[in-house]
Structure formats: structure tokens, C-alpha cells
Amino acid sequence: MLILPMKVKGIIVNLQISFKTVKKEENVLLQEHNPNFLGNFEINRIHYFGSDMSKEEQERMEKTLKLHPEILTDFVRRCLETKQDKVIVYSQNYKEKDFCTKYYAPHPPKRGNLALDKLYGKLLNDLRLNTEDKKYHSFLSFEKIGLKEEFMQEKEGIVREGVDVLEYLETLQFTTIDDWHDRTVQNQIQMRPKKFLAIYQEMARQNSKTYIKMNRLHQQIYATQPSWPKLTEQQKIYIKAIDTRKAA
Numbered sequence: 084m085l086i087l088p089m090k091v092k093g094i095i096v097n098l099q100i101s102f103k104t105v106k107k108e109e110n111v112l113l114q115e116h117n118p119n120f121l122g123n124f125e126i127n128r129i130h131y132f133g134s135d136m137s138k139e140e141q142e143r144m145e146k147t148l149k150l151h152p153e154i155l156t157d158f159v160r161r162c163l164e165t166k167q168d169k170v171i172v173y174s175q176n177y178k179e180k181d182f183c184t185k186y187y188a189p190h191p192p193k194r195g196n197l198a199l200d201k202l203y204g205k206l207l208n209d210l211r212l213n214t215e216d217k218k219y220h221s222f223l224s225f226e227k228i229g230l231k232e233e234f235m236q237e238k239e240g241i242v243r244e245g246v247d248v249l250e251y252l253e254t255l256q257f258t259t260i261d262d263w264h265d266r267t268v269q270n271q272i273q274m275r276p277k278k279f280l281a282i283y284q285e286m287a288r289q290n291s292k293t294y295i296k297m298n299r300l301h302q303q304i305y306a307t308q309p310s311w312p313k314l315t316e317q318q319k320i321y322i323k324a325i326d327t328r329k330a331a
Contacts, residue, residue, distance in 0.1 A: 085209040086268060087223045087257070088287035089294060089312065095287045097260045097268050098312050100223060102206055104254075106187040111173075123211075125171040126162035131155070152204025156191045159207075163190060172210045186210045192251050196244070198229035199251050206255075220271045224286045225293040234296035245300045249309070252297075257311035259318065 087098040123132045132141055148155055159170055174184040188207060192199040205221060205228075225231050233244050260268060272283055294309075301309050 084213065085205055085221050085223055086260070087290060088283060090284075090287040090291045091312075091314070091318075094318070095284065096312060096314065096318060097265055099256075099258045099260055100206065101209070101256045101258070102189055102254075103256045104189050105210070108185040110182050111185040112182060123173045125173070126159055127164060127168055129162050131158055148204070148208060152202075152208055153197060153200040155204040155207050156200040159203075160191050160195075166190075170207075172207060174211050174213065189254070192247070194247060196233075196247055198233060199248065201228040202230070202251075220268060222283065222286060224290065226286075226289045231289065231293045234293060234300065245297075246304060249297065249301055249304070253310065257313075259313055259315050261315055262317055 085100045087100050089096050089098065123130050132144070136144075162168075163170075168190075170188040170190060172186040172188050174186060188210060191203045202223070205223065209221060230248060233248050272280060298308060301307065
């Protein structure tokens, strides 16, 4: 899953990010039993991974897509011709390689914005790379994809570009991860190199700072707060206990 870590009053809250509007068909038979359909995309019958592509070529392209998810967004945008065109994603989520889950994903953001293009590409990767036997966790840094820059006070066009970001984020689902799933996330962190823990903690701090700027702009424009994050009851209790200790 795509995870957004944020630091809230001394604790790190993990949010799962996903498309609000996505349909899926399970147990879909792959066309011609072609393994290149696993993790593939289809727009107007155009596939990202060609049927004649070698395994080595696909592996090289996969590495590039993880580092530069905006490439996927650019591919989708170039292939779309009408508003009715479908963005189809074939997931890699079955041990029996003849079958997959077929997702119908929403279109990318209306206006080209590198930060949002990276986010959209990451969401597409999240759909296709999560498997039944291997969960793919990707951590989102607002700073790394460039969203932090959209809310810099000295940046020209902060309101116009910031509104684009706020509007798109409202089309996404931000779900606070419950305790059980959070333990699986923590296990994933422990399995990574030791230096990743410090990176993860700093990511949570920076994401929170960017969120505060988003929150201010959201209130300035809409006179309301963003609809996310919503904390679990356990997290609310924990934060309340922290506030009580600080007040004592």
C-alpha cells in the first residue's frame, strides 16, 4: 500500500492513500496467458509493456517506473483521447500467473503538475504491485515528490497551484491505518536497512509541516479544514494521554 507517515503530537500516524473511485474485476484470465500483462496498463488497447518485450527489458523498465512514477502518468495522459476512455491496470496479485485483478482507475490530474503526476503514478504502481503473497509498501514524502514546494510562501502562484493540489487531494482516500495493519508496516520498516528508520521519522515530520501549510491554505480558500486525517480511537486515546501528561 501507499503510506503517508505524519507526526501528530509526538506519535507517527500512518495513512493509506488510495483512489476514491476505482472499480475492479477479480479472477480475470490473462490474454493469451501472456506474463507481460501482469502489472501492465491498457488505454485504448495500447499496453505499456509490449507482448514482445523480454523479461530483462521489463525489469529495467520496472526499476525506472518506481524511481520516476510520473512516466506512467505521462503515458496515460498521452494515450487518452476522450473523457470516456478507461485506464485499465492489471495487478500482479495471483500466484496462478494465468489470472489477475483488473482495475479501472480514474484519469490523471487535469493540469500537468510534476508533484501530482508523481503521486498519480505512485497510486497506479500501488494498484499493480501489491500481490497476495508479497505486500508492496511504498512511503510517500511530500517533499520528495515536490508537493512541499507548492506551498512555499515565497513561491509565485502559491494560491493557484496550491488550489490544484488541494482539489486533487480531495479526490483521494486517506485512511488511518489500524493497529493490526500498522504492526505490519512497522515490521516492513524493521526489515529495511537501519538508516531507513531515521529517514521514515524525518519524512513524518516534514509531511506534517507541509500538511500544516495545506491546512492554512484550505481554511483560507474554503473556510474549512481538509477531510483528512481521521484518527483511530486508539490513536485519539494515546494523544489525549500525551496531552494529559504534558498538562500535569
